[in-house]
Amino acid sequence: MSKQSVLVVDDERDIRELLTITLGRMDLEVDAASNVAEARQLLGENAYDLCFTDMRLPDGSGQDLIELIAEEHPDMPVAMITAYGNVDAAVNALKAGAFDFVSKPVDIKVLRNLVQTALRLSEERRNSEESESTPIGSRLIGSSTAMQQVRTTIGKLARSQAPVYISGESGTGKELAARLIHEQGPRAGAPFVPVNCGAIPSELMESEFFGHKKGSFTGAHADKEGLFQTAHGGTLFLDEVAELPLHMQVKLLRVIQEKAVRPIGGRGEVSVDVRILSATHKNLAELVEHGHFRQDLFYRINVIELQIPPLRDRGDDVRELADVILERLSRENGESRVSLSDEAYAALRSYTFPGNVRELENILERALAMCEGDTVQPDDLMLPDHAPRTQSAPGAPAAASTSAEAAPPPHNSDQPLDDYISNLEREAIMKALEETRYNKTAAARKLGITFRALRYKLKKLDID
Incomplete structure (x- = not known):
């Protein structure tokens, strides 16, 4: 198996020799050039796994060489050698396509780390020529x-x-x-x-x-x-x-x-x-x-x-994301797959999603708990413009209660509202479970929610 090779381009003889010795001790073949012209000639005659180039060269700049390598040898990582503290040069080199940079005086440990990382990249590129056509980040x-x-x-x-x-x-x-x-x-x-x-x-x-x-x-x-x-x-x-x-x-x-x-x-x-x-x-x-x-x-x-x-600028990605999220949630809950109705999809498509994908996940997790069949309807989503309708007995006020016992305890202003609501839900669920001897189906019926919604709340409230 042939050794991996490195091209070093620097007009300072001491730097060339330091890099040649250090890289040679890493079992690498090293060619050295003192200017852009020599570097061009060597690049035309040989294939390298990595290139180091100084920023300032007698007949040009390292920036020119980086741009040349990026255009003609795109699979070769190139690192810039910069003067100590020259941040501008390092940033410009990276923007031009440099893999990384190393500052003078060269720290041998930093140099070795950089070389090892660059050579891993070079080897991966050779071993996966089809990677450009492979979808990245499934x-x-x-x-x-x-x-x-x-x-x-x-x-x-x-x-x-x-x-x-x-x-x-x-x-x-x-x-x-x-x-x-x-x-x-x-x-x-x-x-x-x-x-x-x-x-x-x-x-x-x-x-x-x-x-x-x-x-x-x-x-x-x-x-x-x-x-x-x-x-x-x-x-x-x-x-x-x-x-x-x-x-x-x-x-x-x-x-x-x-x-x-x-x-x-x-x-x-x-x-x-x-x-x-x-x-x-x-x-x-x-x-x-x-x-x-x-x-x-x-x-x-x-x-x-x-x-x-943002999700609102991603068109039909909403449906694609929703399908994947619902499939995952159904699988995690051990239930048959639930899908979106066309009306529910239309509601999601017209929603602005200020919380983006994270909000979509929360909406669908809640909808999965609230829907009664295998299809999510608009009301299950509980979006601001699609709030679920509350059902009241004929002739009775929608939100009124005549039972003094049904009134919840007053909210303590020192207690976070989310904790207060969670405690009310926990008490109501525990009471329903006790009254039905822990029959979850009966408890869900007593609470006026679906069995799936009860399972969701038990998990959310960490009730065993």
Whole structure:
């Protein structure tokens, strides 16, 4: 089996020799060029698995070489060698199609991690020539033009190490898109670590992200790895990145640039090999304008933007999604498959879905519990414009009760309304079950709901 090969392009002899020796020790064949002309000639004569190129070359720029390789050798990962701290050059290289970048002076450990990741990608490309025609991300359901474009873009993003900013409304599937970018790329075998930036208390953020050493603060009883170390070799997904406080934005920017973290109480830095994906439902550019999000961090994480369209802009994807969701819910509940009536579909199609796909799932889970047959009707959906009709005895007021005993206890303003309603439901269900000696069919009849609706509520309220 022939060795994998690497092309190194740099006008500094010391850098060429360092890379040649280091890569040779990794059992790789190495060719070196000192300028663009030599690189072009070698690229025309040989096939390489990876290319390193300096940013500044005597007869051109590394950017030119990256664009040439992207056009003529699209399956070859290319990494940019940049001057220390030159973020602009790194970002421009990634936008031009570079796989990743490494800064001078070259950190050997960082270099080896980059090479291993790039070569895995190069090998995967060779072993799956038909991948371009294979649908990517079968779990991103939808045949609309918008979703086809999203899946195509995810396929391209998976072949890079560039930071990706995923934008879109709440419930559109931003985390799912991030997982697919990870799973389709060379880091698929390593951890995917999602973190909701808005769910971590500000005072614990540094410890959570970067880790800490035993005794570094009160309560630090043992060493703890941070999220960056946990995601080493894989992907760190920063969901709701707009919620990061400014002091953490500064620290995050430094970690992304240096590819190293310093645990709280640690004496030195720890190298980390992590791809950063981020997302938020907020307008990040607008937050930058108002000084709530650092422009330099925005520039660094927003190398490539992936927009996930809202459900209302996805046409007939609603029916496709609904069918898949209902099939899954029916299977999970051990019931025969339930389908949408044409009228129910029309109601969903005309709904705006402010909560997007997540809201559709909630609506259908509720509808499955409320429908009496094997077909969901518009009233079962309980959409704002299709509220179910309450049935009253002839001549009786629709919502009135003459029984003082039937009146619910007053709501305590200190108790969340959802908890109050759940407690009322739990009491009514337990009473009906006790009165029917735990015959669920009879209890459902007594409560005036379907058996399926009772099963749904028992599961929701965690009643055994």
